[in-house]
Structure formats: structure tokens, C-alpha cells
Amino acid sequence: MTDFTRRTLIRSAAAAGLAGGTLLDLARAFAQESPWKPEAGASLNVLRWKQFVEAENTSFVKMVDAFSKATGVKVNVSYESFDDIQPKASVAANTGQGPDLVWGLHSLPQLFPEKCLPMDDVADYLAKTYGGWIKGPEPYGKANGKWVAIPVAVNGGYMNYRISSMNKAGFKTFPTDFPGFLELCKALKKNNTPAGFALGHATGDANSWLHWILWGHGGYLIDKDNKVSINSPETAKALEYCKQLYGTFIEGTPSWNDASNNKAFLAGDLHLTLNGISIYVAAKTAGAKGDEKMKAMAEDIDHALNPVGPVGHPTELQLAFPILGFNFTKVPNAAKAFIAFMMSAQQYNPWLEGAQGYLTQTLHAYDTNPVWTADPKNKVFGEASARTLPISGVGPLSPQAAAAAADFIVVDMFARYCTGQEDLKTTIKTAERAAQRTFR
Secondary structure, X not given: XXXXXXXXXXXXXXXXXXXXXXXXXXXXXXXXHOOOOOOOOOEEEEEEEOOOXXXXXXXXXXXXXXXXXXXXXXXXXXXXXXXXXXXXXXXXXXXXXXXOEEEOOOOHHHHOHHXXXXXXXXXXXXXXXXXXXXXXXXXXXXXXXXXXXXXXXXXXXXXXXXXXXXXXXXXXXXXXXXXXXXXXXHXXXXXXXXXXXXXXXXXXXXXXXXXXXXXXXXXOOEOOOOOEOOOOHHHHHHHHHHHHHHOOEOOOHHHOOOOHHHHHHHOOOOOEEEEOOHHHHHHHHHHHOOOHHHHHHHHHEEEEOOOEOOOOOOOEOOEEEEEEEXXXXXXXXXXXXXXXXXXOHHHHHHHHHHOOXXXXXXXXXXXXXXXXXXXXXXXXXXXXXXXXXOOOOOOOOOHHHHXXXXXXXXXXXXXXHHOOOOOHHHHHHHHHHHHHHHHO
């Protein structure tokens, strides 16, 4: 492989704020030394998720513009909601037509790994240059031991709460275990300052907190041998616990999508939820623009790691953002060059800062990014990549595990029981049958 000494020096200078050049200058230097030379007249179509933090997308757009000017590659970016990314990507995979690159969620690449552009060379290059991959998100880039995507970032979903409401409920610090967490939620409801967590088809929020509850009790959809194991006493305990939590929630959570809790919190109706840092960023940004109500809310918001369940160790599911290329693309070199530049320090460090804690790094070189110390309320989100399990839990990440998540098998099991649609045994059996069809 090429000697990247000069590029490494540029990267280090940029990270330290010492480089005299603009992002475009750095992009030109990258293009000169990159092992992937875009095809003549290359044009890339990129599908990504809609922004939750404006400054993140602003940094992304600047990166796209610099890459295009430096390489001559025209890049067209389209945006879709979390829930619409997977269906559109699946159609493209099945038809062999559509975007060249899809920047999606969780285990999207594992739904159709045979349709993905091989990424071993990109993954190896990035690992060698930037300190290696963080263990938590790494599985989202692989299928059958081969790299089929690049895990760009992780969105940490942690406890977002109003400090004054927690204190009024009788808690000086946020609970660190499940019993204490339930007692806090009960006290918040009593004070008419309720908690609320998505029980609808919220790809990010619902999957994250319900898998955390299930795994925290030792229940898993599949075991380490890829066998369906959801029908267990541990699952029953998780469901019983969750139903008690649901009794403390604000109304409407069974129909919530990924934006619902953000809106309810910022409206002042919700005082505790699991979310990324976007609620805090929105309040802080509005406050900086002169909105005194939002300024006061931002000052009253804080974050905490998810409490630990009976298993005695963290069982978090954080939202991974892998980017994949389709093998039908006519411009594979341009696609790989784009991803490599996207992950390079000269653009990744300012992009991570622009996200203001909403996104967490996947390569160890970025562990010391200033965003994690710029504001003490950002700190917990910097741990998301290191603490997360893959969406398959203790089992292997496979197309079947990806399909199970996309079909909301675990989410629907909890929703049916919490809302009284099915009794305990029936809802577990329903989930077990759905899982057996998926993993047969």
C-alpha cells in the first residue's frame, strides 16, 4: 500500500488546528494520495438519514462540496427518515438500480451482504491510519468475516432528563440500577412530570431501549449459536418490569416514532426519555438565539448512562450508522474514495464537533475529540461505541438478525404486552413464532 506519511502529517496538523489550508486544500491533498482514483466523469448518488442536528449536516455538506471540487466527482445527496432508509435500500438491492451509496442504520448491510461492494481495503486502510476500530460498531461493517460496509458513527441513546424534576421526585443523582429507575419513573408520574419511551415502530428509540431492558434481564431473541431463545424466564421478567414502567409513561407512546419524544420533551410535556443529545442541542441552540424558555430548559437538562439490569453489566443497544456501496455501482473507486475521505481526520474531526455529541466515533484516533470535554453534559455520549452490543445481542450478526430488527419482533412483543393486547405467555409465543420464521 502507498506510503501515507505526508497525508498523516496533514491529518495531524488539521486535528491540532495548525494546518493553514482550507478543507478544500486538504481534500485536494487527500485526492492526490488516495489509493482510490475516481473513474472519469464519475457521479455518485448518496442516500442518507435526515439530520437531527443542523450543524452536523452543515459540516457534511461542506465535506461533500470539498470532495467534489477536489476530485471532480459530482455527488448528489438525498435524505430520508430513519424508517424509510431500509425499504428504499432493499428495493435498490433487489432491482440493481438506485443510489451508489446508502448511509443507513444498524444492520442494514447484513440484510443483503451479497449485494454490497466489498470494503476490506477501505476498512484496513482506515484501521491502520486511525488507531483501529472500536469493538462495539465493528460487526456492522462485516458479513461472513468480510467487510461489506464501513461503520461511520454511532448515535448514543442515553437518559435525557430534567434535573429539577428528578430532584423534586426525591433523587439527587440519576439511578444506576433497574429498581431505582422504576422508582424514579413512578415518582415523576406522581408529580405530573412523566417519563416516556417509544413503544411504536421507532427504528432508533424503540429498538434501543427495549433491547436494553430485555438484555438487562438476561433475555435474548437468539443465543450465541443463532438459535431462537426468546421464550425464557428472563424474557418474562423483562416484560413484567417493562409493563410497570409503561404504567408511569405519558400517554401516546405506543404510536411514537423517532421524532415524537423530541417534540414532547421540547414542548415541556416530557421530563425523562431515552434519546440522543439532539434534544439538548435543540434547546441550547434556540436559547443562544434568544429564546429564554429554551435557554432555561437547556440549563435544566442533563444526561446519564442507562441503568444496569439484573445481569450486572451494561446491556446497551446504540444506533450504528454504517455506509454501504452497492456492487452494481459503475463507480466503485469514487465510492470508496468518498467513504475514505468522509472518515479522514481533516473532515471527521470537525464533523464530529459539528454533531455536538449526537454522533460518536468508531475509530480510536477520535476518542480524544474535543466535543467530549467541551460541555460536561456531552460526556456520557462519548462512551456509546465502547458500551454497545450489536443488535443481535449475544448471537451472530446475520441477515436474519437484521431482518428481525427491521420487522420489530422485539419491539412488538413488548408493545403487545404493555398495552394489554396479549397476555405474557401469548406475546412471548407470538415473538417466538415470528423469530422462528425469520431464523429457520
